[in-house]
Amino acid sequence: MSRPTARPALAALAAVLTAALPLAAPASAGAAPACSAPPAPARPATEQPWPQQRYAPDRLAPLATGAGVVVAVVDSGVDRRHPQLARRVLDGADFLDPGGDGTRDCAGHGTGVASIIAAASRPGVAFRGLAPDARILPIRVSEQQVVDGRESGRTVGPTDFARAIRWAVDHHATVLNLSVVLYADNAAVRSAIAYAVRRDVVVVAAAGNLHDSGDPRPYPAAYDGVLGVGAIGADGLRSPFSQTGPYVDLVAPGGDVLLAAPGQGHRRAEGTSYATPFVAATAALLRQYRPELTATEVARRIVGGADPAPGRGDGYGAGVLNPYRAVTETPGVGTGRTGRAAALPIEGADPAAAAQRARRAAARQRALLVAGATGTTAGLVVLLAVVLPRGGRRGWRPAGPA
DSSP: OOOOOOOOOBTTHHHHHHHTOOOOOOOOTTOOOOOSSOOOOOOOOOSOOHHHHHHOHHHHTTTOOOTTOEEEEEESOOOTTSGGGTTTBOOOEESSSTTOOSOOOSSSHHHHHHHHHHOOOBTTBOOOOSSTTOEEEEEEOBOOEEETTEEESOBOOHHHHHHHHHHHHHTTOSEEEEOBOBSSOOHHHHHHHHHHHHTTOEEEEEOOSOGGGTOOOOBTTTBTTEEEEEEEOTTSSBOTTSOOSTTOOEEEEOSSEEEEOSSSOEEEEOSHHHHHHHHHHHHHHHHHHOTTSOHHHHHHHHHHTOBOOSSOSTTSTTOBOOHHHHHHOOOOTTOSOSSOOOOBOOTTOOHHHHHHHHHHHHHHHHHHHHHHHHHHHHHHHHHHHHHGGGGGGOOOOOOOOO
16 A cells, blocks of 8 residues: 655645745636646545445435535546546536636645535545535636645645635535635634535535644634544544644544545545545535534534544544534534634624524524414413523534644
């Protein structure tokens, strides 16, 4: 078995976005340039990857496959030519080279991320995605790679990154996979995340790969309403590079991960970038299986269904992702981490209004049940007794800095 490649994770995007390095002039519409350094050809892999052994997608398939759910992958693009991604990738958008549809991937990063979510089964190939019937909405914001420890390639700036997030929300994505990291709070990006959260989108983001550099605070993972994801290896322990901090809600496989390569074939990689789509795929399964759940309730079930981590410390969050438990179990009161510090306030977010909307939604559901059995008057009494304490019993707290 070959060793994992160097981490090409778009955590490298952070340096470019925060340093505001010059960007290449945009191409004219319909004239997207060819990749300056196309990804190397890859061979198909036949062995079953360890995350798949752990999660057994066949066990989940009778319950949910992600059908009818759109997952936006804001990344380096997604190559729909890969046989396992055929008919699973929608026309998206290209914020790096205007005129594209997001299906050109010069780095291979976004294709790999998308495959963990939605790769279809193929004869002779053991690898498959966790939510193979989900549809991927590709949004291209980078072609950056890390070669010999150095970053190369173009990315968009924070303003266009924020525009990409809003575009995904406006084009019907109900799950947002952000395998990118910025190491500075940016008002436009913060506002875009708030926009997604207000519109009931499950937002999942990488916790970053700079543990050895002091765990600088990663965004969007540290924003309110975002599920921040760290990485573990096959032994279940936190990967040495995976950052630790209050922004980590849970961990998922991110070491020696098998994924699809542009064109065809597969490769191995590591990084919190690749742990993130396992959580996004689980959100897609839940959005299909329990369509009545809000994004907050989906996040709560994912965090509440996590398995205990074998290690200790804040690098594990609530524990290790368990998609089957997230889909099948109802989390009890107080699940998830306790004592979570409050997150940075999101521009435009109104927690009181959000709580009011949640109470009203719950009230409508309970009212239908109660009215049929006891009548309107008795139903109202029961409704008030049950619903009013609901806000104080929420177990999940969204990711955010101390």
